[in-house]
Amino acid sequence: MILLSQVEYIGVCSRLLYVFSRMSNDGDVDKWLELIKDCKYLPETDLKKLCTIISDILFEESNVQPVFSPVTICGDVHGQYYDVQELFKTGGYPPDTQYIFMGDFVDRGYYSLETLTQLLVFKAKWPHRLTLLRGNHESRQVTQVYGFYDECMKKYGNANLWRFCCRLFDLMPIGALIDNTVLCIHGGLSPDIGTIDQMRTIERDQEIPHRGGFCDLMWSDPDDIDWWAISPRGAGWLFGEKPTNQFMHNNQLTLICRAHQLVQEGIKFMFNERLVTVWSAPNYCYRCGNIASILAFHTSTNYETKLFSAVPDEKRQIPSKTTTPYFL
Structure with a gap:
C-alpha cells in the first residue's frame, strides 16, 4: 500500500482533474472544428467556453514564448477569413505545420x-502548434473603432463576447523567440527596452498603454533613418538601423520578424536583411491590390518566403451591406 503526503495527493488530484477536463474539452473542440468550417462562428455559450480554455493555455505562456523550428511566421490577417484559408493552403493546416x-x-x-474563432479552435486543439501573439488591434479602444466590436454586436446582439475576447487579448504573449535567435513581435522596438529580459518583465495582462515600452512593441515601425524619430501613427516610434543592430547585438539575435505594416509585395527585408516585415492579408481591406506572404523557417537560418494572392470574389461570401469605412 502506497501512502501519499498531502502535497502529493493534491498534486495527483490536480493532474487527474486536468486530464478529465481535457478529455471533456476535446469533445467540444472536435465539434467546434466542424462548426467553424465554411465561415461559421460559434454559439455564444460555446465561444465563452472556448475563451476560457484558451485563457488557461495562455496563462502558462511566457511574455516571450520560446518556439523551435520548423515553424511558419504569419503577419496581419485582419478578419479576412477566406484569405486565411488560402494562407493555410499555402503553408499547410495545423497540426502538420x-x-x-x-x-x-x-x-x-x-x-x-x-x-x-478558427485560430482559437486550432489553438485549443493543438496548443503547442500555434502561437498567437498580440497586435495593436487586440485592444478594446482600437476594436471599438475599426470593426470587431460592431461585428460582435451585430452577430450576437450584445457586447458580452467582445468583452470575453478582449480579456483574452490581454493574456496573449508579446513576442516569440525561435531557437533563441529569431525574435517575432507585432510592431517593433522601443527606446525603453534594450533586452528581451526586459520584455519578459512587462505586465502584459492589461489594455495596451498609450505610451511606454509595451505600447512601442505593438506600434513602432522601422524606417530608413539612423536612430529614432517620432511616429506619424501617434503611438510608438520610427526606428532605424543603428538601434536595430544594437538590440540584436545585445540579445544575440540573427533576425527580427514583425508585421504591422502593409507591404505591397507581401514581404520586405531591411537593414541588411536583419529585419523583415511579413504581411499576410492579400488585397488588404479588399481594395489595396497587394499580395501576401508567410515565412517558413526550416531552421533559424534557413527560411523561405511563400507568397499567395487573395481569393477571387466568386469564391468568397461577401456581406450584402457594409456601412462603416474601417480603412482610415
Whole structure:
C-alpha cells in the first residue's frame, strides 16, 4: 500500500482533474472544428467556453514564448477569413505545420469573428502548434473603432463576447523567440527596452498603454533613418538601423520578424536583411491590390518566403451591406 503526503495527493488530484477536463474539452473542440468550417462562428455559450480554455493555455505562456523550428511566421490577417484559408493552403493546416501569428487577427475585414474563432479552435486543439501573439488591434479602444466590436454586436446582439475576447487579448504573449535567435513581435522596438529580459518583465495582462515600452512593441515601425524619430501613427516610434543592430547585438539575435505594416509585395527585408516585415492579408481591406506572404523557417537560418494572392470574389461570401469605412 502506497501512502501519499498531502502535497502529493493534491498534486495527483490536480493532474487527474486536468486530464478529465481535457478529455471533456476535446469533445467540444472536435465539434467546434466542424462548426467553424465554411465561415461559421460559434454559439455564444460555446465561444465563452472556448475563451476560457484558451485563457488557461495562455496563462502558462511566457511574455516571450520560446518556439523551435520548423515553424511558419504569419503577419496581419485582419478578419479576412477566406484569405486565411488560402494562407493555410499555402503553408499547410495545423497540426502538420507549426505557426506563429504575429497579431492583428481582427478589424477591417468582413469576418473578424470567424477568423479569430478558427485560430482559437486550432489553438485549443493543438496548443503547442500555434502561437498567437498580440497586435495593436487586440485592444478594446482600437476594436471599438475599426470593426470587431460592431461585428460582435451585430452577430450576437450584445457586447458580452467582445468583452470575453478582449480579456483574452490581454493574456496573449508579446513576442516569440525561435531557437533563441529569431525574435517575432507585432510592431517593433522601443527606446525603453534594450533586452528581451526586459520584455519578459512587462505586465502584459492589461489594455495596451498609450505610451511606454509595451505600447512601442505593438506600434513602432522601422524606417530608413539612423536612430529614432517620432511616429506619424501617434503611438510608438520610427526606428532605424543603428538601434536595430544594437538590440540584436545585445540579445544575440540573427533576425527580427514583425508585421504591422502593409507591404505591397507581401514581404520586405531591411537593414541588411536583419529585419523583415511579413504581411499576410492579400488585397488588404479588399481594395489595396497587394499580395501576401508567410515565412517558413526550416531552421533559424534557413527560411523561405511563400507568397499567395487573395481569393477571387466568386469564391468568397461577401456581406450584402457594409456601412462603416474601417480603412482610415
